[in-house]
Amino acid sequence: MTSAPTPPKLAMAKTAAVTAAAMATTAALTLGVTSPAFQAQVERVSVGVEQRAITAEVELAAIVGLYGVGPVFWIADALGITPENVILGAVGLLDNPTITAAVQQILTVVGLVVETGAPGPLPGDIYDSVNGLSYTGDLVLGPILGAVPPLVKNLPIVGPVAEALNDLFGTNIPNSGFTVEDAAKAIVKATPILNQRRAIIFSEGLGALSTSLAYRDMIEAVTSNDPDWGEGVTAQWLIFLNNVSRPGGGLLSLATPFTNLFGVDLTTPAAGSYTNKDSNGKITKILNTSVLDISWAYNATSDAPSTLNPLAWANAIAGSILLTYLIPDDLNFGNTNLGSQVGPLALGLLNGAGVMVDITGGQGSAVIPLINKIFDLLQLKPLPGIVGKDTFITYDSGNLPLLEPFDLGPRLLGILGVNVPQPLLNSIEGALRLAVNTGYQDVDPATLLRGFDMGGEQALLWHSPLTPSQQVEGGQIIANRLLDDIQANLLNPVAWTPSVFGQAAFNDMMKALIQNQIALAVSALVNQGIDGAQGLANGAFDGLQTALKPLLQAADGFNAQTEGAVDDALGVGGSSSFAKIQALDTTNARALEADGKLAPEGDQGAPEPKKPTSLKSALAELNSVDLLEDSDLAKSAKATAAALKKQRAQVRADLKEAGDKIQKELKKTGDAVEKAVNNVKKNVDKAGDSVKQAVDNAKPKPAKKALAEAS
Known part of the structure; x- marks a missing residue:
């Protein structure tokens, strides 16, 4: 047998x-x-x-897949x-x-x-794992048909019944030749909500790249109606940790604008509900994906700088090695940004859970045959579904990786209750952090603080987050922050005072020793002098910016046009360069119009200046033409030459006027700086006399002199 x-x-x-x-x-x-x-x-x-x-x-x-992708999961599986x-x-x-x-x-x-x-490290391994899941239709239809008697399964479908089924479910059941079993399979195939499957994929590190590439292949298979991808709803939740393909910070995604030239996109695709259209224009395949991407600030893997700023890159590399900087200053996480991330994280979790339970794949009632017919009859809009969304979470510990070798010990002691003063470190950390932030696309030009809100926007290495004008202003912001922190720490006796939790006697002794009247008086006088000098310096700097404003505006326009040209060369879509160019052109045009240098031309912005033709070359061209002196062409040529000569004279006059204006402003700035230096010198001399007097008053007087004064 x-x-x-x-x-x-x-x-x-x-x-x-x-x-x-x-x-x-x-x-x-x-x-x-x-x-x-x-x-x-x-x-x-x-x-x-x-x-x-x-x-x-x-x-x-299996209709549900729960997968882990990345080195940690691969090692654990092995x-x-x-x-x-x-x-x-x-x-x-x-x-x-x-x-x-x-x-x-x-x-x-x-x-x-x-x-x-x-699944294995290749994108195809992840794609096959998800696409290899069965649909609920396969799971349910088989047992149902197996329980139906053969006589019933083989009953033919007559014309009116076939037409009714086609009208209700959008199937292609012919008027004859189909049995009940054939019709049941056709209905399941044509109705996405009857075929359901789910996948949750946890990805970390390099595994995130494999998952991103596999996800891109899934989108392509669904939208192109690839027969390899079955009919039905596939809902998946992609959870990334330290994603190297994160659009706004992933190390490998930075190469996407260049690898796209070879047809390779290394960036995680956007979440959402992707569909096909069959031969009748009907949706039969749905891929609804929610993305939750979690990272931490200042690491080169998933929060890499979006520019070539060397300081920002050095800090990011340190962040990938010295992971202890993720430990906050206190156990209450008071100096971190966790509070601002709780809301987005909760919404991301809710969206992921919603995608998992939405049987319509984010398409709403439009893919539910009976309900859709009722809504059409009542002329009502379809009910919406839960569409997958992107959620990017970036944890900021409040610490800077570059300073971690000097900050780790005191910070850990601080958690234990021992306050070790770090006046020098605290004096430079704030300014250094602002300088590092200028290398990231989510920096606020007004404050140089990061918003951590552009994780989903493709970073472009040649795009500077700050225009030349904003870079000049940023230098002033960093300098002011440095001076303020020096005053608050290095020149402040309070910042030099150590303390130990629960040791009142020791704390009082340190306070009395370091925060004495002389030290406080000297600190107050020196800081007062710095405040005055800082105010004068800021005024002088503002005057210099005003003088250089035309040049800075021209640099802004040139910078935007350069970025736009690179965008066009690399075929980057969705770039903001064009909008930036328009905004800068409009701003510059209005500024010139206000100075009486440009006639009003509406909101079109300043036209791109044309390079003036050399007068000598123009005359040479005229002399080489053997025409009658009174001909129209000769007259036109002479008029053109005269216009070019006038244009060159005007350019020279404008340049001379701008040079004279800049020279006057520089002289005014020099006078202001000289005045500020003199005032600082006077304040320092005055502070020295006051300190000397305070020291003399603090000295104990001889007994004989004290008795004489008393008598």
């Missing part, structure tokens, strides 16, 4: 049974458990799994550390057969519809 071949999915069930047995054994070895009772329990569980799976005559049909064997190992430690059997039964039932694992 020839044995019948094992059905494919029953074979998968047997394989799963053997795998479960191996997992249980691996769990014991991995956890290092040598208890005879535990090992015996693992063996009983393994045998029970195999027997139940082989005798259950149930086809394995070591046999999977969710199943971890649970088995933990339960086995209880050495309770009843609990173990119950948990194993749950895992067996769940394992019939849920697939877990760590």
